[in-house]
Each structure stands twice: as C-alpha cells, then as structure tokens.
Amino acid sequence: MTHDPAPPVSTPANLPASRAGAGHILEPVCGLEDWLVAQGQPAWRGRAIRRWLFAGRAAAFADMTDLPKDLRPRLEADFRIWTTSIASHQRADDGTEKLLLELHDGQRIECVLLRDGERRTVCISSQVGCAMGCVFCASGLDGVIRNLTTGEIIEQLLRLARLLPADERLSHIVVMGMGEPLANLDRLLPALAVAQHPQGLGISQRRITISTVGLPPAIDRLAAENPGYHLAVSLHAADDALRTRLVPVNKAIGVEAVLAAADRYWETSGRRLTFEYVLLGGVNDSIDDAQKLVRLLAGRAALLNVIPYNPVAGLPWKEPSSESRERFLAVLGDAGVNVQVRRRKGARIDAACGQLRRLAAGATARAE
Secondary structure (H helix, E strand, C coil): CCCCCCCCCECCCCCCHHHCCCEECCCECCCHHHHHHHCCCCCCHHHHHHHHHHHCCCCCHHHCCCCCCCHHHHHHHHEECCCCEEEEEEECCCCCEEEEEECCCCCEEEEEEEEECCEEEEECCCEEECCCCCCCCCCCCCCEEEECCHHHHHHHHHHHHCCCCCCCCCCEEEECCCCCHHHHHHHHHHHHHHHHCCCCCCCCHHHEEEEECCCHHHHHHHHHHCCCCEEEEECCCCCHHHHHHHCHHHHHCCHHHHHHHHHHHHHHHCCCEEEEEEECCCCCCCHHHHHHHHHHHCCCCEEEEEEECCCCCCCCCCCCCHHHHHHHHHHHHHCCCCEEECCCCCHHHCCCCCHHHHHHHHHHHHHC
C-alpha cells in the first residue's frame, strides 16, 4: 500500500527583516516534522497544525488549542502563518468579495471569492503583474515583477476561505487572476497539490481550472506531469493578425500552435477544453469574427466562454453593445458551438484582475 504524504508546510523564504529568522509555514519544503522532533514533540503534531491551518482556519498558533501551551509560542517564534496583509477588502451586492493583499516586499496582488448558488469559487493570482501584454487587461499594464512563491499562492486560498462562515468550504479554484499561471508552474503545482490534499483544502482536481494565453511548451509540460486540471485557453481572436494586436506574445507563437498544444492536452487528459474570448466592442465582436471563430473551433470538443469586456479606467477598449453581442452569439449558436456567456460579478468592486491594484497604486501616488 502506498503512503499518501501530507501536504508540506514549512521553510524560510523571502521574509521581512523583522521576522527574517522565521519560516513561512506554507512553503513546500520539509521541515516542520523535523523541527517538532527537535523540540521534543512527536512528528504527528504536524497533522494537527495542518488541520488548524486548513480546516480550522486558525489565524495564529495561539488559536491551536489542542497543542501544548508551551509549544505555541515556540511555533510563533520560528514560523509564520501570514506573510501578507490585507490592504483592501471590497464586497459587492452579489456576494463577490475581493482582497488586495500586500506582500512582504510591498508588492500587491489580488484574489477574489465568488458565490454562485452552492459554489464557492476563488480566483487567485500566480504572479505580481504579467508579462503577456494583453492590451485590454489591467494586470499586465506594468509588466511582470516576479513570480509568487508557493506559500503566497496557498495564502490567498486561506485568506479567502476565512471569509466564509464555518459551515461553508471552498469548492472550486480558478487560477485566472494576475499573471500567466503556466509561466510559474514550479510554484503553482505544489500549491494546487496542497489545495487538493485531504489534509489541505480537499478540493477535487476536477474543480480546479488553470487559465493561460497559450504557451505550448508549458501546456505540454502540464500534460506530461499533471493533466487532471481543466485548461482554459484565452483566445480573444480567431486569426493571428488580430490576436497579435490584442495578445502581443502571440507574435512568437501563433494561433495554430496554441490550438495544437491544447489538442495535445485534451488527448492526454480527456478533459474538455475551455476557450476564453473577451468580447471587445467594435474590435472582435463582428459577424465576421464569429464566423472565423466557428471555423477555428470546428470539430473540437470544447466550451467557448464569451466574456463581455469589463472596462478598465484609462484604457480605450469598451464593452460590446447588446446588439453586437447577440449577433455574435447567434452565429456561434447556429453553427452548433458550445458557448456560454460569463455573467459579470463584482463590477462595482473592480473585480476584473489588476483593477484594484492599479487604483490603489494611483491613490498612493496622488497622496504622495
């Protein structure tokens, strides 16, 4: 019988000077059990600590009441649960909540909790900023600053889980916030492993979606290493000329290469592909655009997720008119494309990725 290892939880990494000797307990390097043994404690107490972190939603080691009293301050001295602080917390009438988190180095990222019926979906970030350059997206306007660590990715999940009442649990994860997830697989995949683990958040891999603009080598790597995730490929255009205008990284890749890699992922995983298409008024919402999209997706077992644009202050792009949107959808529907339209949630709290971070940065600049 094989042993199902517990999710790793410890290691010092990039901490503020005030706690430079403390390890971030969410980082995936072994150490907690060895530390416990060195403290004269049984290694199995690590399971109790994980239970408090992931199921008990403990905010501090002092809250872990079944640990020995003298152990709790020693944990506090040597480990950190939180390396982020909440810079802003916004709530919308539809139940959407958005956190702007400040990292230990002063950088900021966003993550979102979405409520939809019984679903409790979180949208998390994988990088500070983004290098893909999508011209309509607030996340990449300032480029990419750095990758998030595994601990910083897990910490978003825990921060959002703590927004729920005790009788509710996170049910779905979409890695669709700031950054290009496939550009940070080395740190993302261990974080998602913790999210799936029974001693972690216990979220089924079938309920985790990774979004990408389409990086063929990284898609192939994901297919080879762990093809159980839903893959959502952001197209936004059906031909190279327009897609390169909207997604500049496409110039070095091409739509056909992206689709070929997506097809290989489908063949390996057996999971239906999702293609994302942000609908920009007067740019990619014509009947001709829809017809090109029909031809591009012909024969593929895929879902097309059409996303009416959420305007970003300072950018020239606009939301499509209801008439153009319905014409576009009619062409797709008549051709038998499996299509859904994403309902906008959290518009009043700047829930589109990168918006809140930029607004906060602008406010800080004006204050200075």
